[in-house]
Amino acid sequence: MPLPSTPLHRRLLPLLLAAVACTGPPGAASKPALLEPCASATTCPALLSYTLHADLKLADLAALFAADPLAILAANAIDFAVPGPAGRILPAGLALRVPVPCACSGGVSRATSARYVSRPGDTLGSIASRVYGGLTSPDWIRDSNGGLTAPDGAVDAGTALLVPLHCACFGGADNGVPAVYLTYVVARGDTVPAIAKRYHTTATDVMSVNDLATADVAAGDILVLPLPACTSSFPTFTSDYGLAVANGTYAVTADRCVQCSCGPANLELFCVPAPLADAACSSMQCGNSSMMLGNFTLVMTGAGCSVTSCGYGGYANGTILTTLTTALKPLCPVPHQFPPLIPPPTSSFFETYLGPSPAPMPSEGGIKSPTMAGTAPTASPDAVAGAPPTGRHFSGVFRVLALCLVTNVLW
Numbered sequence: 001m002p003l004p005s006t007p008l009h010r011r012l013l014p015l016l017l018a019a020v021a022c023t024g025p026p027g028a029a030s031k032p033a034l035l036e037p038c039a040s041a042t043t044c045p046a047l048l049s050y051t052l053h054a055d056l057k058l059a060d061l062a063a064l065f066a067a068d069p070l071a072i073l074a075a076n077a078i079d080f081a082v083p084g085p086a087g088r089i090l091p092a093g094l095a096l097r098v099p100v101p102c103a104c105s106g107g108v109s110r111a112t113s114a115r116y117v118s119r120p121g122d123t124l125g126s127i128a129s130r131v132y133g134g135l136t137s138p139d140w141i142r143d144s145n146g147g148l149t150a151p152d153g154a155v156d157a158g159t160a161l162l163v164p165l166h167c168a169c170f171g172g173a174d175n176g177v178p179a180v181y182l183t184y185v186v187a188r189g190d191t192v193p194a195i196a197k198r199y200h201t202t203a204t205d206v207m208s209v210n211d212l213a214t215a216d217v218a219a220g221d222i223l224v225l226p227l228p229a230c231t232s233s234f235p236t237f238t239s240d241y242g243l244a245v246a247n248g249t250y251a252v253t254a255d256r257c258v259q260c261s262c263g264p265a266n267l268e269l270f271c272v273p274a275p276l277a278d279a280a281c282s283s284m285q286c287g288n289s290s291m292m293l294g295n296f297t298l299v300m301t302g303a304g305c306s307v308t309s310c311g312y313g314g315y316a317n318g319t320i321l322t323t324l325t326t327a328l329k330p331l332c333p334v335p336h337q338f339p340p341l342i343p344p345p346t347s348s349f350f351e352t353y354l355g356p357s358p359a360p361m362p363s364e365g366g367i368k369s370p371t372m373a374g375t376a377p378t379a380s381p382d383a384v385a386g387a388p389p390t391g392r393h394f395s396g397v398f399r400v401l402a403l404c405l406v407t408n409v410l411w
């Protein structure tokens with residue numbers, strides 16, 4: 001009986017081994033991410049940390065997450081008063097916080113749902129890791145879209161997919177302090193202490209929030225990180241009920257008529273008319289006074305400083321609710337300080353502020369699957385703007401590819 005052809009064997013075995021070497025240990029991709037169990041239908045504001053894998057128009061980024069382009073800018077303290085923000089091209093490698101409503105998916109676990117129409121060459125794997133930066137998994141997308149059966153994860157172009165993404169609420173608090181949770185995909189070289197430091201929290205807290213027994217994390221793991229936040233107490237019938245804004249950032253609400261900010265000095269939500277508010281916005285004057293949203297008056301009395309302020313009370317049926325409150329404080333507050341805004345990032349901004357040396361990492365898809373990495377430089381399925389991806393960004397992908405090719409040759 002003839003043996004199977006050895007040449008074929010010789011070619012296949014190294015390929016297989018190289019594939020294993022280049023995809024990481026089997027099973028790594030399916031490591032269960034933290035899921036916040038949930039039962040109620042309540043929704044909370046949450047943030048997703050997302051690193052652009054290619055130059056991307058703000059409008060296209062917003063569409064990926066069904067988010068408002070202005071809200072994305074505001075959540076990153078990027079000047080949102082600039083004209084035509086949605087048409088701006090954001091540079092590859094930029095890490096942004098995307099504000100999303102975090103709901104209870106299937107009454108089981110916390111998730112936010114995005115909708116994605118697949119493009120030629122997409123697979124469940126590339127959608128999960130490249131398009132959505134590892135914030136979801138191929139299996140989870142498959143489970144959320146009943147009819148997908150292709151075993152290799154291939155998806156016909158033009159298929160409308162529901163893409164569930166991890167998020168967390170944890171009651172809007174961390175250790176009793178108001179917090180907004182940021183979903184974070186661990187990058188190569190990340191450690192829990194380094195991540196904790198970057199987000200001004202402690203490794204212990206990150207471990208306890210994520211129910212980690214050890215501080216071992218691997219690239220692609222999903223963590224949720226509590227960010228100190230300002231919370232609101234709007235009535236439940238308002239459309240922005242539960243609004244919470246992370247320290248140092250903004251939110252745009254009430255049909256873009258009102259902006260609310262948090263910090264830097266204190267964690268009290270501070271709302272004023274938004275820069276783009278126009279005549280179509282309902283009145284922002286506090287009833288029975290001449291004060292507008294954000295105005296306050298100080299009157300020194302024998303007992304202290306009487307502070308009367310016109311605050312925001314939520315958005316209901318197209319009406320901006322205002323609340324006039326008077327409080328007696330021992331000292332008059334200093335004038336309000338807003339969180340600093342940065343100009344919209346461009347490629348040159350990125351070089352200047354973050355330095356060219358820590359080259360952004362290629363998406364996990366680029367690392368894990370040589371096939372995907374091979375298509376990465378040309379496919380850019382969601383870089384609709386047509387801006388070519390920067391060579392710098394993809395050099396990492398090529399290095400990984402080269403490594404895999406070398407591995408193959410050596411074998």
Ligand SMILES: *[C@@H]1O[C@H](CO)[C@@H](O)[C@H](O)[C@H]1NC(C)=O
Nearest residue numbers: 200228247248263264265267
């Ligand atoms: C809020 O942010 C400011 C500026 O980054 C920082 O100085 C302050 O400590 C932060 N507050 C909290 C409670 O984290």
Ligand SMILES: *[C@@H]1O[C@H](CO)[C@@H](O)[C@H](O)[C@H]1NC(C)=O
Nearest residue numbers: 286287288289290322323324
């Ligand atoms: C307006 O202010 C006057 C005088 O302070 C008060 O009598 C009246 O009840 C107020 N009206 C409303 C709607 O708050």
Ligand SMILES: *[C@@H]1O[C@H](CO)[C@@H](O)[C@H](O)[C@H]1NC(C)=O
Nearest residue numbers: 272273291292293294295296
């Ligand atoms: C009151 O608020 C409006 C809108 O923010 C602002 O334009 C105006 O300068 C404020 N007036 C005072 C006295 O602070």
Ligand SMILES: *[C@@H]1O[C@H](CO)[C@@H](O)[C@H](O)[C@H]1NC(C)=O
Nearest residue numbers: 236237238315316317318319
């Ligand atoms: C909003 O408007 C609808 C219809 O006009 C009405 O039924 C509802 O009670 C209103 N809600 C509030 C909070 O005013």
